[in-house]
C-alpha cells in the first residue's frame with residue numbers, strides 16, 4: 001500500500017561532493033525535492049550551479065554523498081548494482097549534455113544500444129523501434145551514417161532517439177535543446193511534451209527560460225541549493 | 239545481455255577499430271610465431287645432435303691415446319700420440335670385463351678409381367668395429383678374421399664413397415688406389431648419415447692388420463669396446479684404466495682427479511650422450527630465452543595497444559552502464575572481444591610459425607642430413623596460452639576497473 005502512495009522521487013537533505021584525490025569539491029547542499037509520477041519538471045540555473053550533478057544522481061548514474069534518495073519509496077543507496085542496472089535499463093533513460101554516442105558506430109546501432117540490455121524487448125523488435133525513434137527526431141536519412149559524421153545538433157537528436165527507444169517511465173534530459181536551432185529545438189520539445197501527455201515523467205535541465213516554460217514546474221538551482229520551486233503558470237502557446 | 243548479442247559485439251569489436259585489432263593481433267602473432275618457430279628449430283637441432291650418438295650402444299666404451307683424447311686436436315701434434323700400443327690391446331683383450339675390443343688406425347690419402355677420386359676418411363679396424371658401431375652390409379660382405387689374419391688388402395666402403403667413385407656401377411670386386419696401395423672392394427655398407435658431425439658414409443674400412451702393415455705403425459689412434467654383460471660400464475672403464483696405468487707406469491694421484499697423470503682418455507657412451515645432451519640443453523636454453531623475449535615483446539605490444547584504448551573503452555563502458563549494462567554484461571563483452579582477438583591472433587601465429595618451420599626445414603635439410611621438421615607441442619601451448627593470457631589480462635583488467643566506476647565517473651574518464 002505504501003508503495004502506491006510513495007512519490008516517484010523523494011529527496012531529503014541530499015549533499016553531493018566530488019572527491020579528487022584529497023580534494024573535496026562540495027557541489028550540492030541540502031537538496032529537498034519531491035517529484036510525482038507523470039510530472040514535467042524543468043531544472044534551471046546558471047552554469048556550474050550543479051544541475052547536471054543533480055540529474056546524474058536522480059538518473060542513477062552517480063552516488064550522492066549524504067542525505068536520502070527514495071525512488072518509489074525505496075532507498076537508492078541500499079540498492080545493489082544489479083538493481084540499479086535494471087532501473088537504468090528498463091525504467092529511466094538519459095539524454096546527456098555531451099550526447100555520448102559510440103564513436104565509429106552507425107546512428108542505427110547507437111540508437112539500438114539500450115536494447116542490448118533490455119531483457120523484455122525481443123531482438124526482432126529492435127530494428128523497427130530504432131527506425132521509429134530515428135524518424136521521430138527526423139534523422140531517417142542519416143540512419144547509416146557513423147556518429148562522428150554528424151553535426152552537433154544531429155548528435156543531440158540521436159541521443160534523444162536513443163533515450164526514447166525503450167519507452168522508459170522517466171526521461172532525464174540534460175540540455176536537450178542546447179545545440180539545436182529554434183525549429184529543431186521546438187521539435188524536441190514537442191516530443192517531450194508528447195511523452196508527458198502519454199504519461200511519462202519528464203525531467204529536463206535547461207538554462208533557457210522559453211524551454212523551461214514547456215514544463216509544468218520549474219526548479220531553480222543556485223550554487224548547489226534550490227532557490228525556488230514553482231509551478232508554471234504562463235505556458236507558451238503551442 | 240543475450241549470447242547472440244555477445245557474439246555480435248565480439249566480432250564487431252574486432253572490426254570497429256581495425257588498426258587496433260591488427261596491432262594487438264600482431265603482438266600475439268609475433269610472440270606465438272617466434273616461439274613456435276624457435277622451439278621447433280630447437281627440437282630439430284636436438285634431434286640432429288642426439289642422432290649423432292644413436293649408433294653407439296649404451297655399453298660402448300671408447301679409448302684414445304693422450305690425456306685429452308680427440309678434444310686435444312690432431313693426435314700427431316702431441317707428445318703422447320703413441321701411448322696406446324698393440325701390446326696394450328692384447329692386454330685389454332685378456333680382461334674379463336670388456337669384449338669386442340676394436341683397435342683403429344686412421345689412414346690418410348686419396349682414394350682413386352679410374353678418373354674419379356676423393357678424400358675419404360680411412361680407418362683400419364678389426365671386425366669388432368662393425369658390431370660396436372652397428373654397421374650393416376648393403377652389398378658384398380664385411381671383412382672378417384681371415385682377412386685380418388692374412389692382412390689382405392680389402393676395403394669396405396661407405397655409400398657416399400661408392401656413389402662418388404663408382405657412380406651407379408657395382409663396386410664389389412673393383413680395385414681402388416688408397417694412398418700408395420691398391421685395395422679390392424669387398425662390400426658397401428648401408429648409409430648411416432652423420433655421427434659426431436662427420437659424414438660416416440664417406441668412410442673406407444680396411445683390416446687393422448693391413449693398415450698396420452701399410453703404415454708401419456706401432457700405436458693406435460682409437461679403440462672401441464663393449465662392457466662385458468655381467469659388469470657395469472663404469473666398472474669395465476675402471477678396469478681398463480687401471481690396467482693401462484699399471485702397464486704405462488702411471489700413478490694416479492690419491493686425491494683429486496684420478497685421471498690427472500694418464501696418457502690416455504676413456505669415455506663411455508653415456509658420457510658422450512651427456513656431453514651432447516649438455517650441448518643440446520644449452521641450445522634449448524638459448525632458444526627458449528630468445529623465444530621468451532619475443533613473447534615478452536609481443537606481450538608488451540598487446541599490453542600497449544590494450545592500454546592505449548583504455549580511455550576510449552572506459553568511456554564506452556560508462557555509457558553502456560548508463561544504458562543499463564550490468565557489470566557482468568561489461569565483463570562478458572570484453573572477455574568475448576579479447577578472447578576472439580587473441581585466439582585469432584594465436585591461430586595466425588601458430589600457422590605462420592609452422593609455415594616458417596617448414597621453410598627452415600627445407601633449407602636446413604640441404605646442409606644437415608639429419609635435420610627433421612619437428613615441433614614442440616608443449617611450447618606452442620605455452621606460447622599461445624601466455625599470449626592469450628596477456629591479451630585477456632590487459633583486455634579485461636581495465637574493463638573490470640572501469641566496470642566498478644559509477645557510469646558518470648567512467649564516462650568522464652580521461
Ligand SMILES: Nc1ncnc2c1ncn2[C@@H]1O[C@H](COP(=O)(O)OP(=O)(O)OP(=O)(O)O)[C@@H](O)[C@H]1O
Nearest residue numbers: 018019020025027046047048049050051052053054
Ligand atoms: N568530477 C568532478 N570533480 C570535481 N568537480 C566537479 C566534477 N564535475 C563537476 N564538478 C563541479 O561541480 C559543479 C557543478 O557542475 P555541473 O556539471 O553539475 O554544473 P551544471 O549546472 O550542469 O553546469 P552547466 O550548465 O555548465 O552544464 C561545477 O562547479 C563543477 O566544476
Ligand SMILES: [Mg+2]
Nearest residue numbers: 051052053097
Ligand atoms: Mg550541465
